[in-house]
Amino acid sequence: QVLLQESGPRLVKASQTLSLTCTVFRDSISGSVYYWSWIRQHPGKGLEWIGYIYYSGSTYYNPSLQSRVTISVDTSKNQFSLRLSSVTAADTAVYYCARARVIAARPDYFDNWGPGTLVTVSS
Amino acid sequence: QSALTQPPSASGSPGQSVTISCTGTSSDVGAHNFVSWYQLHPGKAPKLMIYEVDKRPSGVPDRFSGSKSDNTASLTVSRLQAEDEADYYCTSHAASNNFYVLFGGGTKLTVL
Numbered sequence: 001q002v003l004l005q006e007s008g009p010r011l012v013k014a015s016q017t018l019s020l021t022c023t024v025f026r027d028s029i030s031g032s033v034y035y036w037s038w039i040r041q042h043p044g045k046g047l048e049w050i051g052y053i054y055y056s057g058s059t060y061y062n063p064s065l066q067s068r069v070t071i072s073v074d075t076s077k078n079q080f081s082l083r084l085s086s087v088t089a090a091d092t093a094v095y096y097c098a099r100a101r102v103i104a105a106r107p108d109y110f111d112n113w114g115p116g117t118l119v120t121v122s123s
Numbered sequence: 124q125s126a127l128t129q130p131p132s133a134s135g136s137p138g139q140s141v142t143i144s145c146t147g148t149s150s151d152v153g154a155h156n157f158v159s160w161y162q163l164h165p166g167k168a169p170k171l172m173i174y175e176v177d178k179r180p181s182g183v184p185d186r187f188s189g190s191k192s193d194n195t196a197s198l199t200v201s202r203l204q205a206e207d208e209a210d211y212y213c214t215s216h217a218a219s220n221n222f223y224v225l226f227g228g229g230t231k232l233t234v235l
Contacts, residue, residue: 004168037224046126047161047212049224060222096169106221109159109174109214115167 002027004097004114012091014123018084022097022114023077030055030075035100035107038071038082040093041116048093052100052107053080087121094118127152127213129227135203136235143230145196145213151225153194154218160189160198163210163229172211173198200232208234 008020022036029036038050051061053071061069070083084091094116100107128146135141145152145160152158160173171180173189176196186201196215200207213227 046229047214047226049214049226052222062223098169101174103157103175106216108157109171110161110169111171111174111180113161113168113170116169 002112006097006114006117012121014088014121018087020082020095021079023079029078033102036080037098037100039096042093089121092121127225127227129230132231134233134235137203139203140201142197142199143211145227147194150218151215152196158196158215161212203234205234
């Protein structure tokens with residue numbers, strides 16, 4: 001069973017860049033049957049998709065965050081990362097990494113998730 | 124693209140059945156079978172419960188089932204158990220963009 005684990009600073013100052021890494025265990029991030037994704041949940045709110053990355057480096061972002069988001073992959077470390085720039089208090093959330101199964105050449109369902117990490121943006 | 128619509132809460136007694144709806148449009152939920160459901164317990168990794176409308180991953184009890192009619196997908200939990208108390212979220216994709224994920228607002232399921 002694959003395991004995903006988020007890591008990174010839990011506290012980020014406003015206007016700075018939030019950086020998180022997801023390490024994938026018991027599976028290769030270089031496989032062609034998965035996309036890798038970041039999803040967040042604001043306190044007391046619903047889930048919000050942030051973006052996908054494929055092992056080749058192809059990325060797809062939520063249009064509402066696209067101007068501030070960069071997702072990258074490091075296949076040598078079996079990790080993918082999230083950078084969110086110019087953060088504000090509205091970016092305080094639990095950030096999850098997840099694996100999305102490829103069906104018919106497109107990402108489908110998220111079959112495995114990390115436990116999530118709460119990132120707080122301070123003023 | 125608007126989020127999918129779920130009732131904020133649902134409840135039932137142990138042994139009963141509860142159905143949670145997820146309403147989208149003909150441009151997302153109604154356009155294809157890429158609808159999935161997730162269970163969130165506080166402090167734990169979200170868990171896939173249903174994918175492609177009505178398919179159940181290995182390890183998910185058969186008490187969980189999914190369906191869809193027109194622009195509304197549904198998750199039914201039969202024979203409710205205390206451990207089923209959690210938040211449930213549906214997802215789909217915009218038909219015009221396979222890479223754009225839509226989430227429902229989530230439903231808090233309470234086992235009375």
